[in-house]
Amino acid sequence: MGKFQKDLPKIVQEVLKDEKDETVKTLVKSLLHGVLTNQNKIDIYPQIKKTLDDSFEAIQKQNKILRGEI
């Protein structure tokens, strides 16, 4: 699975190449990573939700820092 984590498949790169918003890219990667590492497990949505919430909050925080709001 290491290869996937380091270097997302061409398909993902292809779909994301026109995506300008880094937030979306990060969320996609977080989501795929979350699903991948929890494969074959049942009821992982709470975990996935937390991963996405954390990612989103981290990005928001970073953006605020960049804008000088914090």
Place this chain on the structure above:
Amino acid sequence: MTFKEITITNFLSYFEDNRIEFSPMTSIIIGQNNTGKSKFFDAVNFALYGRVYDTQKENWVETESEISGLILNKHKINEALKENLSEIKSRISLVIDDVSNQNILLEIERSYTYKLVNGVYRYSTKNVVLSEIDNFAKSTYPFFGNDAEERIKSYFPDSIKNFFLFQGEAASKIMQLQKGGNFRQAVKEIAKLKLFEDAKDYAGQYVNSVDRSIQIKTTKNEKAKAGQKKRLENLDSKKEEQKRLEKKKADADSNIANYSSIKENCENVLSELKEFENWFDQKKEIEERKKRVQREIDGMNKEKTLIAEEYVFYKVKDKITEFKEFYSRLEKKGEVPPSIPQAEIRKALDCCRCTICNADLSVGTDGRKFAESRLAKGDTDKLGEYLRKLNNTVGDFYEDVVKVPKRLGDLLERKRNSDTKKNNLIHEEETLTQQLNTINLEGEESEEKRKKISDAKKKLNEYATLLERAQRESSKAEGQLEMVKDEISKIEKDLRSLVIGDADVRPEDKDKLRYASKLRDVMEKLFEVANDAAYKQVEERANQYYKEMTEENAAIVGDIKIDLQTSEIYTVDEAGNKILNINQGNRISIQLAVIAGILTVAQEQFGIQYPFVTDAPSSHLGGDNKSSTIKSMVNAFEQAIIILKDDTSTKNQKNDEFREYIRESSEVEVAYELCLSESKTINDQYTVVKKIKG
């Protein structure tokens, strides 16, 4: 995943421990018929999936009771009884290298234990253990029973088992690969489409939960809240229903694939035995015809006798008339009973008898003796009385007798026709007898074939019904699924519009919802692209391997095509038309090419590697593409373990080529030869494993 070694112990034809080490590239196992090639394939299947191929049932068996009755080595039983061992085991140990995590080695050990009870070894318990050996940390993590089974499945999912473990000899399994359901499942698994599908679903779920949390925060109106809650509950219940219907449809599709395969298998059996069945029907028909002819001949013979009798009857008529006139003359003259010239009476006696009145006056009979004694004594009185009686009798029959000449022509004609017809029938009977002699359908083999035909017909009917039912179920589930999806879509739309219209939503929440929606859109697109790309890449790779495999055979043309809607695999000509009437060998080439395509894509795209283990793949292939297929397999698969049938007994030239290839090829690093032990009885024979290369 790379297989490192397997140890087969007292399993099927393998006696005691037999250790086989594999090359990380190509290993070849070669052996003649019944030396244990397929049993080796069974050993790999048993280790990974706990299943064994039952040759009687022509299917895989997975239950404890079925497997325990099959696997214990017979020679081991005999030896253990001699030594009075209280317990014996049938066991497989398979060591696998996890190439994606170089520190980890997996060891699967699966065994069935038998205990001696009243002089018989009875099955006692089964055991399965998966050990993950971390060479770096110098520690081992064992998993037992169901945990071990689950863990093994996470490495080798069920849906790919018929692909990387390719059973070339069993036609039914080969056919199964062409059924959409299984193929779709394998591509989904191997190209990680499930990952994208799950991710897409979670993204959708995330949008809903963000929606929900915002809704809870912003909806002030209790009534609206209740309405919202109701919608969300409804959404959850619809999603549950969707899952249930998806499972129902998947089960029905899997059944369709399975039943179609069994049905096709039955059709193949019937098609293979069609010639025999025709001969058999022909034989039955000939036998019945022969009986009819015999009956006709008997009828002819009877009729001939009747005609002959009537003919004789006619012949004597003149004599009767003559006698009657003579007797009348005597009567008129008052000379009854005068001395009648003996010659006349004798003449009359000679001809006027049995056929007229049943009075038997032939030479030597009592009637004749009586008449002659009266003649000798000159006692014509009684003779006269006798003759009078005779005359009366003649009179009674006279009317009939005169009709005879009218019929005589017909009778003679009929007699001639009968003779000709009889001759023709006799000739026909001889011809039919000769034909029957050429149809040798006697013996056990014939009985077995007839039973096979009858069984196949019965099974065909049974599975045709099951197939229809499964198709109905699938179609019904599909319809219901569409409806539920529509309902879900409506509810989601409804929910979204409710949230977007709310002015009290915080900017952070609005952002979050916007990104969650965008994430869902990207994931939907990603799944769509991944789906198309996976099939396209498999198709491209498959075509590449197909060309290589068939390059030495000019008769094989066309390109492999994978229908994205149905996942059906077929070949098309230059004009894009589907090629029909593909022979068995070519079909196997197509399937091998597709499997190579799937495994290559899995490795190239995702770094997931599966070993390719195939049992006697070349047996069904035509002579021209046998060698090229083997060579292509060696090139196509990172690790290939190829089980080959040794045809030395048939002096097959291609076999010598294989042997030479095994010796000379640098790709083939390891090779083993299987043969049978020199035991006194067949029951005591077991597989002997010899390393011939590496």
